[in-house]
Amino acid sequence: MSTIQESPTAAGSGASASENFKAVAAGLTVVDTPPERVAAIVTAVLKGVHGAIEEYDVTYPEFQAAKAWLMAVGDGGEWPLFMDVFVEHAVEAQVASTQHGTKGSILGPYYLPDQVKLGSTCQLPRRDDERGTPLVLEGQVRDIDGTPLGGAEIDLWQADADGYYSGFAPHVPDGNLRGVVVTDHEGRFEINTIQPAPYQIPHDGPTGQLIEAAGWHPWRPAHLHIQVRAEGHRPVTTQLYFAGGEWLDSDVAEATKPELVIDPQDDGTGVHRSSYDFELEPQS
Ligand code: MBD
Ligand code: FE
Secondary structure, three states: OOOOOOOOOOOHHHHHHHHHHHHHHHHOOOOOOOHHHHHHHHHHHHHHHHHHHHHOOOOHHHHHHHHHHHHHHHHHOEEEEHHHHHHHHHHHHHHHHHOOOOOOOOOOOOOOOOOOEOEEEEEOOOOOOOOOOOEEEEEEEEEOOOOOOOEEEEEEEEOOOOOOOOOOOOOOOOOOEEEEEEEEOOEEEEEEEEOOOOOEEOOOOOOHHHHOOOOOOOOEOOEEHHHHHHOOEEEEEEEEEEEOOOOOOOOOOOOOHHHHEOEEOOOOOEEEEEEEEEEEEEEO
């Protein structure tokens, strides 16, 4: 039996990402931003737009094309994708400025809560015929004072060897390459998975059209998404990247940091291994 390799369409993955985000947003705390702050921020955003129009002498046809494009982003469900690729890194940088311990990175549009819980030494759920270089990530979760954090949760999600995420590509089974790993009493973990491929923004939708029209490229370097949580500690949302990987220096989402690059080595059996420790600060 051969595996059907349907590429997800932009509209398909966009619709899933929008649906997922709406579910997440429904559970978010209400933001009670005072009117002065709303006015100040929106005025600054609009000033930026007005400034670009003036600087580049934007024409009516360009203005109408921009409106049509904005509508297409919404119709295609691509706002979560667009916002997380082009805007989230700036928000994350603000958060990072007050965060100690492991460096954070953006969450992105493909996090799904409530995945299967796994023991400290485990394999992420995968297909029987999952392709890709075997990858082992081991390490320890600690408080920034060095105390090991047993029972911490390492919530991990990643693309497969073709760059597709479960939940956002029809041919990948639900829960594939996603799991919540619970550390042992010494805060240690050893996760067996496969090397993810770089991720390409879908090019058949409005976000892809913009990238093409601007002459940019649509790639993110290969990465593992990780959120580490431990009782009494500030959670860290981050990503790990791979030394020497393509697009590492030109991530379309501008979400790489040198501290987040691992360099797995072949252990002699074709398995690539890397160690990475996570450090969480106490919840304030
Ligand atoms: C991804 O996999 C991702 O990590 C981000 C930030 C945006 C789109 C797809
Ligand atoms: Fe990703």
